[in-house]
Amino acid sequence: MASAAYPQPVHPRPAIELHEASVVFGSGDAAVTALTPTTLRMERGDFLALVGPSGCGKSTILRLVSNLIKPSSGQVLLGGRDAAAKEMRIGMAFQNPTMLPWLTIEKNVMLPLKIVEPFKRSFQRDRKGAYRDRVHALLEQVGLRDFANHFPWQLSGGMLQRANLCRALIHDPDLLLLDEPFGALDQFTREELWQTLQDLYLDRKPTVLLVTHDLREAGFLARRICVMSARPGRIISDKAVMLPQPRDIGVIYTPDFVEMTQGLRELIAQVRK
Amino acid sequence: MKDNVKIRIMSLSLIVGFFLMWEVLCIMLQVSDLILPRPSEIAVTLWTRFPVLWPHILQTLYATLTGFALGVIIGVSIGVLIGTSRVAYGVAYPLLVGFSSIPKVAVVPILVLWFGSGTTPAILTAMIICVFPIVVNIATGLATTEPDLEDVLKTLGASTREVLWNVGLPRTMPYFFASLKVAITLSFVGAVLSETVASNRGIGNVMMTASSNFQVSLVFAGLFILALMGVALYAFFSFLEARVTGWATRGKDIAVT
Numbered sequence: 113m114a115s116a117a118y119p120q121p122v123h124p125r126p127a128i129e130l131h132e133a134s135v136v137f138g139s140g141d142a143a144v145t146a147l148t149p150t151t152l153r154m155e156r157g158d159f160l161a162l163v164g165p166s167g168c169g170k171s172t173i174l175r176l177v178s179n180l181i182k183p184s185s186g187q188v189l190l191g192g193r194d195a196a197a198k199e200m201r202i203g204m205a206f207q208n209p210t211m212l213p214w215l216t217i218e219k220n221v222m223l224p225l226k227i228v229e230p231f232k233r234s235f236q237r238d239r240k241g242a243y244r245d246r247v248h249a250l251l252e253q254v255g256l257r258d259f260a261n262h263f264p265w266q267l268s269g270g271m272l273q274r275a276n277l278c279r280a281l282i283h284d285p286d287l288l289l290l291d292e293p294f295g296a297l298d299q300f301t302r303e304e305l306w307q308t309l310q311d312l313y314l315d316r317k318p319t320v321l322l323v324t325h326d327l328r329e330a331g332f333l334a335r336r337i338c339v340m341s342a343r344p345g346r347i348i349s350d351k352a353v354m355l356p357q358p359r360d361i362g363v364i365y366t367p368d369f370v371e372m373t374q375g376l377r378e379l380i381a382q383v384r385k
Numbered sequence: 386m387k388d389n390v391k392i393r394i395m396s397l398s399l400i401v402g403f404f405l406m407w408e409v410l411c412i413m414l415q416v417s418d419l420i421l422p423r424p425s426e427i428a429v430t431l432w433t434r435f436p437v438l439w440p441h442i443l444q445t446l447y448a449t450l451t452g453f454a455l456g457v458i459i460g461v462s463i464g465v466l467i468g469t470s471r472v473a474y475g476v477a478y479p480l481l482v483g484f485s486s487i488p489k490v491a492v493v494p495i496l497v498l499w500f501g502s503g504t505t506p507a508i509l510t511a512m513i514i515c516v517f518p519i520v521v522n523i524a525t526g527l528a529t530t531e532p533d534l535e536d537v538l539k540t541l542g543a544s545t546r547e548v549l550w551n552v553g554l555p556r557t558m559p560y561f562f563a564s565l566k567v568a569i570t571l572s573f574v575g576a577v578l579s580e581t582v583a584s585n586r587g588i589g590n591v592m593m594t595a596s597s598n599f600q601v602s603l604v605f606a607g608l609f610i611l612a613l614m615g616v617a618l619y620a621f622f623s624f625l626e627a628r629v630t631g632w633a634t635r636g637k638d639i640a641v642t
Contacts, residue, residue: 178540204540210533214555214632223551227541263632279537289540 125192127200127287127319128154128177133186135172146172148344149186156286159313159320161330163376164340165384170323172345174289177321178204190287201228203285203318207292209272211264217275218260221247224283231283250278254308270301274308281312288313290322294329303361306332314358327373327380328364331355339376341383349379422602427609430602438591442610445576445588448504449614452511453572457565460516464523468557469549474524485517489575493582502583507576514575515568522564526557559633562626569618577611 132149147169162170175181176188179195191199211220225231225243254274294302330337339349404424411423467473496506538548580589588607595603
């Protein structure tokens with residue numbers, strides 16, 4: 113891919129470090145703790161899935177890492193520097209595909225190249241040439257080649273989510289943040305997209321932090337799974353997934369896999385009480 | 386598509402029917418042309434007096450469009466300012482509502498007092514009268530932008546200006562164009578109003594003079610010209626709207642409404 117043209121700087125520090133980071137919304141009696149002081153460390157190129165009951169602060173961690181919110185206390189470091197320092201390029205996809213309705217799929221996917229350096233500086237020159245080819249190549253990879261010039265409302269939910277993944281990856285992010293990206297899709301589309309995501313991940317090896325409700329999704333995709341407790345959330349389990357990648361979708365029906373997800377399920381059932 | 390054509394034909398017949406009815410009723414009820422001239426009389430007046438009317442048409446158009454352009458510039462600036470800042474919105478809104486509730490007719494004498502009679506008060510009235518709908522629409526469009534859409538840009542490290550430029554403003558375009566269609570019509574009202582009160586040029590003045598000379602068909606000719614100009618400008622902005630904000634109506638209907 114085009115990433116060869118932009119050599120990545122060497123990062124000796126872990127991709128993500130949360131040091132006792134907490135988030136409190138409001139103040140005084142109205143204060144709501146969204147995240148109790150949490151410590152988490154993620155190496156570069158790792159794929160971590162964060163699972164837990166709703167409202168436990170999974171998404172809060174993502175919003176911290178993406179610098180959409182600041183920690184109330186503690187530290188959030190990306191590549192060893194403060195999250196605001198833009199040390200690492202971030203790509204993010206939400207549950208809602210959030211395509212801008214006035215842009216075609218091609219232009220939506222191209223958006224990060226317009227905003228993020230070093231792509232930004234030659235955007236005017238390359239948007240009709242190199243960048244366009246780059247977008248088309250990625251769309252091709254997820255099976256959306258023929259839809260580049262369509263508008264978002266002309267696409268199905270699954271297709272929009274593919275485009276969303278493309279937009280999160282087009283600028284070769286160091287860090288891919290996924291907030292329940294397949295939550296609103298049917299089972300077949302979801303499994304299809306798991307494989308698409310796995311291919312993209314193995315192809316580009318970004319650091320991936322995936323927030324999900326779906327234990328099978330976590331097990332199929334991730335190399336490491338962290339379980340969070342109910343509100344106020346904290347991490348109560350941190351386990352590696354010992355299955356070689358790439359994984360076949362059939363793996364989710366093997367006894368080992370079922371046993372692993374069963375274990376996670378019981379853990380979450382306990383912490384919900 | 387077929388329905389569309391049908392509607393066009395029907396709407397055209399309605400317009401033709403309206404004038405026919407007018408003509409026929411005037412003849413049947415023997416209405417004096419000092420009260421209500423027949424459309425045919427008005428048409429004749431329009432034709433014969435057109436060379437005299439032409440400079441006044443240009444004058445009114447000039448005052449309206451200049452005032453409108455100024456109104457758009459000011460309206461968009463204020464709208465962006467109070468739409469992007471919650472504080473500015475809260476602070477400035479009461480004052481704006483106060484300004485907007487002043488009947489604009491009441492402002493014309495003040496403008497005449499300050500700037501004398503003529504083109505300047507006409508332009509300023511056209512401007513003042515069209516600013517508020519633009520401000521409100523721009524501010525509403527910006528203030529109601531989905532946070533999700535903004536988050537997409539923020540996670541990429543976009544600056545506030547980039548977020549505004551790539552999400553806020555495009556998202557606001559449908560609101561902006563809706564307000565432009567209202568604003569251009571209002572600008573006409575403002576310009577003609579001011580010409581009626583204090584000017585010796587423009588369609589407003591022509592109508593005023595004609596009415597005091599009992600040239601009733603000339604008064605109606607003036608009305609006709611105003612209506613035509615209003616429709617033309619409205620249609621122009623509708624066309625532009627369909628071009629720019631087709632995504633908001635899913636591009637189904639590019640027709641000028």
